Amino acid sequence: MIHYISLRVIAHSTEDLSRVRAALDLFLRNAMGMPDDAVTDEFVDVTDIEGHYGNSSVMLSSQITRRSDSVRLAxxxxxxxxxDDVDTLRSEMPDRLDDDQLFHMRFDKQSAFLGKMVLSSSSDSITVKVKIATYPKDRLQAGRIVEELFG
Incomplete structure (x- = not known):
């Protein structure tokens, strides 16, 4: 089924870090069944990074490894x-599932801050990678699992 789900978002120096963090927390709190005011600090890695032009940014990342949390988040x-987004995912499923059986999605940061799940094609988004586990490794079976989860 799902091996893990990784989440990553970059808060640029022009953005309010607390708002970007709140957008990420929408995913984390719902994955773990936490109340809206629960603190998720222990689940988030914070890394200071430098942009292409030397601007400072912060990368927030997390990995959901418990199966029940992964299924709840999915x-x-x-x-x-x-x-419309479900239809988009359905039509793009083969392209979003890579050879390592990672299913790639991006969600709009501003929408997530407002509590909504909106697919995005922007690189400035919340990146969600769902690692599908099949034994032995089978892309066709992984595609069926993705279809069951998101189709």
């Missing part, structure tokens, strides 16, 4: 996407 994402 359901939350699926249940809170618009039908």
């Amino acid at each position: 359901r939350f994402i699926r249940e809170n996407m618009s039908q």
Whole structure:
């Protein structure tokens, strides 16, 4: 099923870090069944990074490894996407699933801050990678699992 889900977002120097963090927390709190005011600090790695032009940014990342949390997050994402986004995911599934059986999605940061799941094609988004586990490794079976989760 799901081996893990990794989340990553970059807060640029022009952005309010607390708002970007709140957008990431939407995913984390719903993955773990936490209340809206729960603190997620222990689940987030914070890394200071430098942009291409020397500007400072902060990368926030987390990995959901418990199966129940991963399934809960996948359901939350699926249940809170618009039908148009579900249709987009469905049509792009083969391209979003790589050879390592990672299913790639991006979500709009501003929408997540407002509590909404909106797919994005921008590189300035919340990146979600769902590692699908099949034994032995089988891309076709992984595709069926992705379809079941998000289709």
